[in-house]
Amino acid sequence: MKQVSLKESEYAVKKGKIVRTKQMTKMEKLFEISLPNGEALDHEPGQFVMISIPGVGEAPISVSSSPTSKRSTFELVIRTAGMLTAALHKLDKGDVVGIRGPFGTGFPTQILEGNDLMFVAGGLGIVPLRSLINFVIDNRRDYGKVNILLGCKTPRDMLFGDEVKQWEQRLDVNFHCTVDKSDPAWKGNVGLITSLIPGVNLDSNRTFAVVVGPPIMYKFVIAELLKKKIPERQILLSxxxxxxxxxxxxxxxxxxxxxxxxxxxxxxxxxxxxxxxxx
Amino acid sequence: MGKYVTLKKSDFNEFIEKLSKIKPVVAPVAKGKKSFAFAEVTTGEEVALQYIPTILPPKKYFMPQKEKILEFDKKKQDWTPILEYSEKIIFGVHTCDLAGIQSLNIVFTTKPKDINYIVRKDKLVIIGLECNNYCDEHASCAVMDNHLPNGGYDLFFTELKNSFMIHVNTQIGDEIIKRIKLFQEAKKQDFQQLDDLRAAKRKIFKDEVKVGHEGLKNLFDKSVKSKVWKDIDSRCVACGNCTNVCPTCYCFDVKDDINLDFNTGARYRVWDSCQNENFAKVAGGESFREDRGSRQLHRFMRKFSYPVEKFSRYFCTGCGRCSRTCMAQINLKETINALVKEKK
Missing domain, CATH: 2.10.240 (Dihydroorotate dehydrogenase B (pyrk subunit); domain 3)
Incomplete structure (x- = not known):
């Protein structure tokens, strides 16, 4: 077997330098990453990258930041689940990871323009959805009504707490949140995310629902959305x-x-x- | 139609000898009873001209079981993409396996193109070999329409009475013919013999299952809730042999190996199997194919339904390897017939 090195390959990785990290919960850590020479990742909301540590492996991770926020860096939020993600959690500012991508077909931001939006994020679903939510907020004039429905297991599992508070306070966003299990300090809704959908006032013909959550969540959420008469092609799932x-x-x-x-x-x-x- | 030459059977040994001086030649060789494998040969005596499909199809040359795709040096923060290849002449590829190679070509040349595969494939010369009769009871090449040559080779050998009739299909093939100088121009009686052989084949090779070529996709599309998968579920041992030996199974895992210096190492593509329990499991632990029956259904859908939607082509070649190798006697033809019977 002969071996040559390649200049271009689908498996070529770029050096991603970690410029900031933030432990978000016990399980989730945020990584802000820059590519060499300030190159933009040039992703669309909803796309993902392959992140790797040499010798440990590679995994797909959704990009959590909007391309509108910063050009020269992007953010990933990684839950520790396996060997690679555990190893990633040990990395910090200054460390270098391998990045490939962005990959996949993201949310159709152009098609969404002018329409009312209902974001439904369950659990870690907020991680990819945040990219689109912030994209829409940064281009707020181009979209109709914006509803954000957020669900998580317990108040402690809530990600992006500061940002979520800002969404809640914006006059151009209707924000609803629920937790599966409350704690003494929680004053909001308790129940599954599906319980939030019936209460949303919407014009079904011009509403796009964007749903991201664990696999188990989809059929229940879709059933509620169909009850609201949202057309099937206007329900987007990741x-x-x-x-x-x-x-x-x-x-x-x-x-x-x-x-x-x-x-x-x-x-x-x-x-x-x-x-x-x-x- | 194209150029045809002949080679005397008595010249076959010399042909392989001369061929192996151009580039290393691999060909089917006997490996014990009813067992054959593609391996390097230097004379014609080593070649098994009558062989049932080899244990592994020639895909092992197109996408090696373990293939280096990247080398890294952690300290230097250096990642270098790697291409592995070897120049070879593959002699004796049956029409089912030519179809398998064509299927792999489609997958790896579809955008985003796989440069590793494309370069490697161009370093390989393919010489086909016709089956004059069925190899064994497991073949279903007729219903898959792969019992007659459909291109995908540089040269194609058909064994006649005293000679081989050879279709010269490409410039690369023609250069080999010119260089080896053992060939004669095909004569009228050679063409007659080839025609007679093909006519005889049309009588021998008939749809091997109780559904026609066109009906296969619909049969599987409608089979999702079939009891046939429950039966298979109770028998399958999830060993992954069926996917390893399949000429069109191309799924792989990506794995890193680090050297003992804990600094340098490489990333590899390694054959993977949808029959493995973890194949479709996500980080949260959900699996989309928990039981073995659903994983077998998936394998069949990847042969008879999904590639038809995507590439307008069945990815079953009819080679019969999955049935031959299965430890639990899960049999492709029986599975198809069971689905047909249930539908009725």
Whole structure:
């Protein structure tokens, strides 16, 4: 077997320098990363990158920051779940990781323009959705009514607490939040995220619902959205799948004839409705 | 139609010898009873001209089981993408395996293109070999429409009575013919023999299952809730043999190996199998195919449904390897027929 080095490859990684970290909860840590020479990641909300530590491995992680916030850095929020993510949690400012991407089809920000939006984020779903929420807030005039529905397990699991407070206080955003299990200090709603949907006042024809959460959440949320008469093509979902390559080859993220890393992770409900194993 | 030459059977040994001086030649060789593998040969005597599909298909040359894609040096913060390749002539590829290579080509040349695969494939010369009869009872190449040559080779050998008829399909193939100088121009009686052989094949090779080529996709699309998968679920041992031996299974894992200096190392692509329990499991622990029946269904859908949607092509070549290798006797033809029977 002969071996040559390549200038270009789908597997070439860029050096991502960690410029800031923040422990958000016990399990989740935020990493702000810059690419060499201030190069922008140039992602769209909803896209993901492959992050790696040499010798440990590589994993897909959604970009959590909006491309409108800072050009020269981007943010990832990583929950410790396996070997790689545990190793990432040990890294700090100044450390270097490998970055490939951005990959995938993100949220269709142009199609959303002019329409009312209902964001439904369950648990870690807020991590990719924050990218779109902040994109919309930074271009607030271009969109209709904005509803944010946020759900998490307990008040302690809430991510982006400071930002969430700002969303809550904005006059151009309707914000609703619920927790599955409250604690003594919690004064808000208690219950599943589906319980927030019936109360939202919306014009179904011009509303796009954007839903991101754990796999189990989708069918229940979709059922509520359909009760609200939101058209199937206006329900956008970001699907989580196992991924190894990010470039539509390794087969792990297959959903029907789609590769989640290419045609997804964002799909319309119309696209995947009835598809075997999609929801 | 194209250029045809012949090679006397008595010249075959010399042909392989001369061929192996151009580039290393791999060909089917016998490995015990009813077992064959593509391996390096230097004379024709080593080549098994009558062989049932090799244990592994020639995909092992196109996408090696373990392939280095990147080297790293942690201290230097250096990552270098790597391409591995080797120049080879693959002799004796059956039409089912040619179809398998064509399927892999489609996958890896679809954007984003896989440069590693594309370069490696261009370093390989492919010489096909016709099956004059069925290899064994597991083949279903006729219903998959792969029992006759459909391109994908540089040269294609058909064994006639005293000679081989050879279709010269590419410039690369023609250069080999010119260089080896053992060939004669094909004569009228050679063409007649080839025609007779193909006519005889059309009588031998018939749809091997109780559904036609066109009906296969619909059969599987409608099979999602079938009891057939429950039966398979109770038998499958999730060993992944079926996907390893499949000429069109290309799923892989990406893994890092670090050297003992704990500084340098490499990233590899390694064959993976959708039959493994963790294949579709996400970080939160949810799996989209928890039981073995659903993973087998997925494997069949990746042969008979999804690639048709995506590439207008079945990814089953009819080679029969999955049935031959299965420790639990899960059989492709029986599975198809069971689905047909249930539908009725």
């Amino acid at each position: 699907l989580e799948r196992h991924m190894k390559c990010g470039v539509g080859k390794c087969g792990h993220c297959q959903v029907g004839e789609y590769y989640c890393c290419q045609e997804g992770p964002v799909f319309t409900y119309e696209q995947i409705k009835g598809k075997h194993e999609a929801l």
